Amino acid sequence: xxxxxxxxxxxxxxxxxxxxxxxxxxxxxxxxxxxxxxxxxxxxxxxxxxxxxxxxxxxxxxxxxxxxxxxxxxxxxxxxxxxxxxxxxxxxxxxxxxxxxxxxxxxxxxxxxxxxxxxxxxxxxxxxxxxxxxxxxxxxxxxxxxxxxxxxxxxxxxxxxxxxxxxxxxxxxxxxxxxxxxxxxxxxx
Amino acid sequence: xxxxxxxxxxxxxxxxxxxxxxxxxxxxxxxxxxxxxxxxxxxxxxxxxxxxxxxxxxxxxxxxxxxxxxxxxxxxxxxxxxxxxxxxxxxxxxxxxxxxxxxxxxxxxxxxxxxxxxxxxxxxxxxxxxxxxxxxxxxxxxxxxxxxxxxxxxxxxxxxxxxxxxxxxxxxxxxxxxxxxxxxxxxxxxxxxxxxxxxxxxxxxxxxxxxxxxxxxxxxxxxxxxxxxxxxxxxxxxxxxxxxxxxxxxxxxxxxxxxxxxxxxxxxxxxxxxxxxxxxxxxxxxxxxxxx
Numbered sequence: 001x002x003x004x005x006x007x008x009x010x011x012x013x014x015x016x017x018x019x020x021x022x023x024x025x026x027x028x029x030x031x032x033x034x035x036x037x038x039x040x041x042x043x044x045x046x047x048x049x050x051x052x053x054x055x056x057x058x059x060x061x062x063x064x065x066x067x068x069x070x071x072x073x074x075x076x077x078x079x080x081x082x083x084x085x086x087x088x089x090x091x092x093x094x095x096x097x098x099x100x101x102x103x104x105x106x107x108x109x110x111x112x113x114x115x116x117x118x119x120x121x122x123x124x125x126x127x128x129x130x131x132x133x134x135x136x137x138x139x140x141x142x143x144x145x146x147x148x149x150x151x152x153x154x155x156x157x158x159x160x161x162x163x164x165x166x167x168x169x170x171x172x173x174x175x176x177x178x179x180x181x182x183x184x185x186x187x188x189x
Numbered sequence: 190x191x192x193x194x195x196x197x198x199x200x201x202x203x204x205x206x207x208x209x210x211x212x213x214x215x216x217x218x219x220x221x222x223x224x225x226x227x228x229x230x231x232x233x234x235x236x237x238x239x240x241x242x243x244x245x246x247x248x249x250x251x252x253x254x255x256x257x258x259x260x261x262x263x264x265x266x267x268x269x270x271x272x273x274x275x276x277x278x279x280x281x282x283x284x285x286x287x288x289x290x291x292x293x294x295x296x297x298x299x300x301x302x303x304x305x306x307x308x309x310x311x312x313x314x315x316x317x318x319x320x321x322x323x324x325x326x327x328x329x330x331x332x333x334x335x336x337x338x339x340x341x342x343x344x345x346x347x348x349x350x351x352x353x354x355x356x357x358x359x360x361x362x363x364x365x366x367x368x369x370x371x372x373x374x375x376x377x378x379x380x381x382x383x384x385x386x387x388x389x390x391x392x393x394x395x396x397x398x399x400x401x402x403x404x405x406x407x408x409x410x411x412x413x414x415x416x417x418x419x420x421x422x423x424x425x426x427x428x429x430x431x432x433x434x435x436x437x438x439x440x441x442x443x444x445x446x447x448x449x450x451x452x453x454x455x456x457x458x459x460x461x462x463x464x465x466x467x468x469x470x471x472x473x474x475x476x477x478x479x480x481x
Contacts, residue, residue: 003468003472004465004468004469004472007464007465007468008461008465011213011461011464011465014213015213015217015457015461018217018220019217019220022217022220022221022224023224025221026221026224026225026228029225029228030228033228033229036238036240037238040238043238131235131236131300132235132236135232135233135235135236135300136236136238138233139230139232139233139236142230142231143228143229143230146227146228146230150228
């Protein structure tokens, strides 16, 4: 009987050890995944910047009176390349998205630009990248959410506290993005 | 006679003890897989990144298959044929044939489609056919056309069509060089010497042949028959070199996690119980031998 109990204790000890190893490895992987998911957004943001350079070049010839808007977007692009932290990049990215929206809205007043093939291609490409960025932000938030829940759940909480793991911030929409859209209808009188 | 039974019980106890340990560790491996499934968020197909990904979508065939036993249209099937073997001591099913298809298919969600290569996949699919005939058991599991599926696998880059064409051209030219009958045909001016111009023409001819053969494949992709986004044209989801997890199931993520919970429970606790019971029997026989 003694040997059977000893073997049972060995099973329990190995089992508890393996269980905590799986929790530890799981948390490490989650943190790495969050970083990877952010890097994947960064890759797309860089791709968008390349497209923006081309877009500005195409627009310059037509939008002579929108120099300020074009200069703003070029400036933001340079700022993004200098930005170091995720928060800074997130802020500039939102500003670029806003500036792009302005460019596309203003382009409506330039029929020649609107019908330019290069402009149409770039507009499509940028909106394609924007959609992918939105998907990857969602994925990033999902992995952050899973991580934040895990580190507050028992038994993961025990390992997370031992490693001093803290909540990670979510990628949130800015107050400007949350604002109601101001739509004014101008009906013909 | 009694000694014979004792020996058999003793041998089976040793096997059972080690099988219990195996189940115990397998349970923890399953636990790791379950946590992985829970920890990976689901990607939308148009924005999948390289590496381990989880997607949900419907299965669309590239080549429509027919299940050998169900006769149903499917994108993937797994068949198992076993023969009933009776001996004096036992009766058991012995595997005669097992086949899993490795023909790639597409998985499509509302954002796009991606190729899935099912080679070496671990599946969790419902048994769609079972029949016992002439001492043989025939079983089939499959993924039906248009069925919603869950995929956890590694997204990796395939060779582009240009690279494939280039390789094919090189391979065919090598074949010509190695075959004297083919090589002689390149000598257009019959001077028994293949000059630079003749080589150039031969290469152009091979290129043209290969281009025509690849045209069909390329146009299918370019026409967007499967709504594959540009960034996913050369991407395939399959078994990774670093991360070996590759699972396809027709269950939802939640159902899959639930099924893993039961498997883990029975594997770990069943393994412990099996080992301990077998150990107890072993000790009993060891004690008997010592007393003798």
